[in-house]
Amino acid sequence: MVEGGSQLDRLFATVxxxxxxxxxxxxxxxxxxxxxRTARLLIVxxxxxxxxxxxxxPWDDASGDRLRKWxxxxxxxxxxxxxxxxxxxxxxYPGTMPKGGDYPPRPECxxxxxxxVLDALSGIRLTLLIGQYAQARYLGERRKATMxxxxxxWREYGPGHIPLPHPSWRNTAWLxxxxxxxxxxxxxxxxxxxxxxxx
Numbered sequence: 001m002v003e004g005g006s007q008l009d010r011l012f013a014t015v016x017x018x019x020x021x022x023x024x025x026x027x028x029x030x031x032x033x034x035x036x037r038t039a040r041l042l043i044v045x046x047x048x049x050x051x052x053x054x055x056x057x058p059w060d061d062a063s064g065d066r067l068r069k070w071x072x073x074x075x076x077x078x079x080x081x082x083x084x085x086x087x088x089x090x091x092x093y094p095g096t097m098p099k100g101g102d103y104p105p106r107p108e109c110x111x112x113x114x115x116x117v118l119d120a121l122s123g124i125r126l127t128l129l130i131g132q133y134a135q136a137r138y139l140g141e142r143r144k145a146t147m148x149x150x151x152x153x154w155r156e157y158g159p160g161h162i163p164l165p166h167p168s169w170r171n172t173a174w175l176x177x178x179x180x181x182x183x184x185x186x187x188x189x190x191x192x193x194x195x196x197x198x199x
Contacts, residue, residue, distance in 0.1 A: 008037055008120045015091065015113050021106045026095040031113075032058050035085025035121050040196050042118070042127040043067075044134040046166060047090030047105035058086040066167035067130075070182075072190050083197055085121050087114065089133040101170065105133055126159070126196035128189075131166040139163065148178065154185055162189060 012033065019029045032048045043059075051061040059067055059078070068078050078084060090105020091113065097103055114137075118124070129135045132147045139157060144150045150163045157163060165171050165181070175181060 006037070008035075011116060011120055015117065018091070018113070020108055020112065021092060024106070025092055027053055027093055029092050030056060031091035032056055033085075033087045033091055033117065034058055034079070034081050035087065035117075036081045037120065038082045038123055039085035039121055040083055040123055040125045041193060042085045042087065042121060042124045043130065044127060044138065045086070045088045045130040046133055047088050047102065048093045049102060050093060050096070053093035058088070062169055063167045066169075070164070070167065070186050070189060071193055073193075085124065087117055087121075089131075089137065110137055126192060127161050128193075129157075129161055129163045131164075135163045148174070151181065151185070152178075154188075158192075162192060164189070 012035075015033060016031050018031050022029050027050075030048075030053055032052055035042070045059070048058065049061055049063070052058055057079070058064070064078075068075065071078070088105065088109075090109045092106065092109070094103035094106055127138065129138050135143050135147065135150055138161060139150065142157065143163070144153060147163075147165060151165055154162050162185075164185075165174060
């Protein structure tokens with residue numbers, strides 16, 4: 001813990017100093033998360049990629065560009081910690097697999113850090129669950145057999161959650177196969193996010 005600052009500041013400093021997985025992370029530990037007690041929207045993604053590991057800024061990559069497009073949100077608004085919190089399932093970059101794509105988020109992160117962090121983010125009204133790992137943790141047995149089915153049935157998880165696919169370029173083919181996502185879910189997503197951030 002660091003001296004001074006708010007309880008959330010001290011908690012975030014503790015999280016950012018975590019080295020629990022130092023022995024298994026090929027690029028070292030650099031936990032990435034953001035937020036404040038006044039945040040109304042929480043984004044739970046998978047884990048930082050290489051660019052985010054380098055910058056320390058969540059969603060600071062092409063996936064973030066696509067996510068912001070889905071939200072119809074400029075970078076300045078997206079990175080307003082007083083309104084939006086970002087807490088991935090794995091807080092550190094897990095490295096890239098030999099055949100491409102990142103390794104899954106480290107399983108130690110969410111059980112250790114999500115409970116105290118989410119408890120401190122007491123103003124959250126809406127949580128975006130991006131990808132299968134976030135959906136598995138926060139929807140549990142309520143999720144469907146596949147990520148596609150879970151996202152297609154997003155209305156079942158309101159008002160507190162909206163499941164989304166990962167906005168990676170690797171999912172471009174999925175988006176092309178599922179035009180209902182951008183036709184139906186994205187407009188509703190924008191409305192729900194705007195409502196959550198009001199006031």
